[in-house]
Amino acid sequence: MERSINKIDYFDYNATSPLALTVSKWLSSGDVPFANPASVYRSGRYSKKIITEATSFIKESFGLLGHELFFHSGATEGITTSILGFAASCKKKDKKIDFFFSNCDHPAVSSLAPILQNDGSSIHQYNVERYGDVDLDELVRRVQKSTSDKILVNFTYVNNESGVVWPLALAKELKRLTGCYIHVDAVQAPGKIKEWNRLLPEIDAYTFSAHKFGAIKGIGFTFVRKDFPFQPLLIGGGQQNGMRSGTENPMGVHSVKLALEELKNDFNFEEMNSATRYIEAELKRELGTNIVIASDGSKNRNGNTIFMILKNKKMDTLLAALDINGIEVGTGSACSSGNRQPSKVLLAYGFSEEEAKSAIRLSFSPQFRMEQAKKTAEKLLKLIKSLS
Ligand SMILES: Cc1ncc(COP(=O)(O)O)c(C=O)c1O
Incomplete structure (x- = not known):
C-alpha cells in the first residue's frame, strides 16, 4: 500500500x-542483531546466521547462485571496488586495460575514469542516442578496436534521471561479440522495471544500493562472477572472503532481505x-x-x-x-x-x-x-x- x-x-x-514497512516494524521491535559476526559466542553466531541467510536469499532472488556476493556501504563503494579493483588486478599481472563508460553514467562511475587514466589505463566515453538508448552496434565497433589485454565496460541498466532502460540482453550480446568484461550499474532496477530481479549469469558484475528499495541507508551489495579479475579495495581483517574487509553490518544486511522480500511479494x-x-x-x-x-x-x-x-x-x-x-x-x-x-x-x-x-x-x-x-x-x- x-x-x-x-x-x-x-x-x-x-x-x-x-x-519498507517490514523493515521499520522490525527495527522498532528492537530485536536486531548487533554482535560482531566473527565472534564465537551466541550473539555473534546469530549475526553470522543472519548474514548467511540473507546472502542465500539475495542470490536466489536475483537468480545468481554461481556469483560471489559481497556487501558494502552502498553503490558508490561497490562500483569503485568493482572498477578500480578490476584495474588493480589486471595491473598486477602487467595487463593494461581499456575502460568504457557512457556520457549518462552516474558520477560514481564517470568520476573513476580520470583515476584510471592517471594510472595508465585507456578510457573511452561512449555517447547515447537522442533519447538515451544505447547504440549497441557502435559500442561493439568501438570495443572491438581496443588493443588492450583486458576491456571493462560499464553498462547502466536503468538511468537514474530519465528512467531509460538498457536491456541486459544487449550487455550479453556485447560480451559475446567482444569478449569484454561488463559491470552493470543496477542501482535503479529494483521496484522500477518489470523483471527487476532477472539478472543474466553471463554478466560479470552487478552493483546495487539497498536504500533505493526500502532497506536502511549505508548498505549495498555487488555480485561478481568467480572469474572476474578482482582485487579488494578495502583490506584489513579479511571479512567476506577477503572481498571487503571491515566488520560486517548484520542489521543492514537483514534489512536488505526484508526489503527484497516485501518487493517480491507486493510489486x-x-x-x-x-x-x-x-x-x-x-x-x-x-x-x-x-x-x-x-x-x-x-x-x-x-x-x-x-x-x-x-x-x-x-x-x-x-x-x-x-x-x-x-x-x-x-x-x-x-x-x-x-x-x-x-x-x-x-x-x-x-x-x-x-x-x-x-x-x-x-x-x-x-x-x-x-x-x-x-x-x-x-x-x-x-x-x-x-x-x-
Ligand atoms: C544509477 C546510480 N548509480 C550509482 C548510484 C550511487 O548510489 P549511492 O549514492 O547509494 O552510493 C546512484 C545513486 O543515485 C544511482 O542512481
Whole structure:
C-alpha cells in the first residue's frame, strides 16, 4: 500500500526510498542483531546466521547462485571496488586495460575514469542516442578496436534521471561479440522495471544500493562472477572472503532481505506503470508544447519515472511552490552555490543548457496506484498553471 510519509507526497524514489514497512516494524521491535559476526559466542553466531541467510536469499532472488556476493556501504563503494579493483588486478599481472563508460553514467562511475587514466589505463566515453538508448552496434565497433589485454565496460541498466532502460540482453550480446568484461550499474532496477530481479549469469558484475528499495541507508551489495579479475579495495581483517574487509553490518544486511522480500511479494509493475503514465499523459494533454518528456522517444522506459522539461516556468519558484504544498520531487540539475547546473543526462540527449537547467523528475514508489495518480495530476497541474 502507498504510504504518506509525514503527510508529504514523496515523489523522489530514484534518489532514495523510505524504509519498507517490514523493515521499520522490525527495527522498532528492537530485536536486531548487533554482535560482531566473527565472534564465537551466541550473539555473534546469530549475526553470522543472519548474514548467511540473507546472502542465500539475495542470490536466489536475483537468480545468481554461481556469483560471489559481497556487501558494502552502498553503490558508490561497490562500483569503485568493482572498477578500480578490476584495474588493480589486471595491473598486477602487467595487463593494461581499456575502460568504457557512457556520457549518462552516474558520477560514481564517470568520476573513476580520470583515476584510471592517471594510472595508465585507456578510457573511452561512449555517447547515447537522442533519447538515451544505447547504440549497441557502435559500442561493439568501438570495443572491438581496443588493443588492450583486458576491456571493462560499464553498462547502466536503468538511468537514474530519465528512467531509460538498457536491456541486459544487449550487455550479453556485447560480451559475446567482444569478449569484454561488463559491470552493470543496477542501482535503479529494483521496484522500477518489470523483471527487476532477472539478472543474466553471463554478466560479470552487478552493483546495487539497498536504500533505493526500502532497506536502511549505508548498505549495498555487488555480485561478481568467480572469474572476474578482482582485487579488494578495502583490506584489513579479511571479512567476506577477503572481498571487503571491515566488520560486517548484520542489521543492514537483514534489512536488505526484508526489503527484497516485501518487493517480491507486493510489486505490481503494471499498476505502478499505468499510474505513472496516467500523470504523464495528463500533463502532456494540459500543458501541450510547454512540456517535453526527456525520454519520450526511447525504446525502453521504466515504470516509475517522469523526467520533464517545463518551458517558460521559473524553476526555483515552481520547486518552492511544490515544497510548500508538500510535494517532493527531484531536479535533473545539481545546484551548486545557488547556481543551477544543467543536467548532464539532458545535455547528453542533445537538449540545450537552458532546457537542461529546467527539468523536474517525478519518481514514484513501487506501490504507486491510479487513485493517487489522479489526485497527484490534479494537484500538479493546478500548481504549475498558477505560476508564470
Ligand atoms: C544509477 C546510480 N548509480 C550509482 C548510484 C550511487 O548510489 P549511492 O549514492 O547509494 O552510493 C546512484 C545513486 O543515485 C544511482 O542512481
